[in-house]
Amino acid sequence: MGDRFELQKLLSLYYSKEEVIYVSSLLISWSGSSEEAFSWLNEPIPAFGNMTAIEACEKGLSEHILTYLKQIENGSFA
Known part of the structure; x- marks a missing residue:
């Protein structure tokens, strides 16, 4: 496992299409x-x-998890 498509496929189990794009782009x-x-x-x-x-x-x-990622992105501590 390791490409963007596989990552987005995994995330799509838990998130909307827009959220998948956001989360995968952020993590990458x-x-x-x-x-x-x-x-x-x-x-x-x-x-x-x-x-x-x-x-x-x-x-x-x-x-x-989405809120957690947004907080980190905005400078909060993890």
């Missing part, structure tokens, strides 16, 4: 590649009790 710009974006989605996030972003989305918390 931060991490440098689709492959690294996949890695981030599977790393524990302390703010979510060490759940990964994918685990949080699977538990119905996709909007919380």
Whole structure:
């Protein structure tokens, strides 16, 4: 796994088309590649009790992950 299409396909399970574009673009710009974006989605996030972003989305918390990403983008601490 590692291309932008695969990343967007995964994100489409949890987000609208517009949100998929936003999240995938943001993660790729931060991490440098689709492959690294996949890695981030599977790393524990302390703010979510060490759940990964994918685990949080699977538990119905996709909007919380989206808010988290927007806060980081706007300069808040992760």
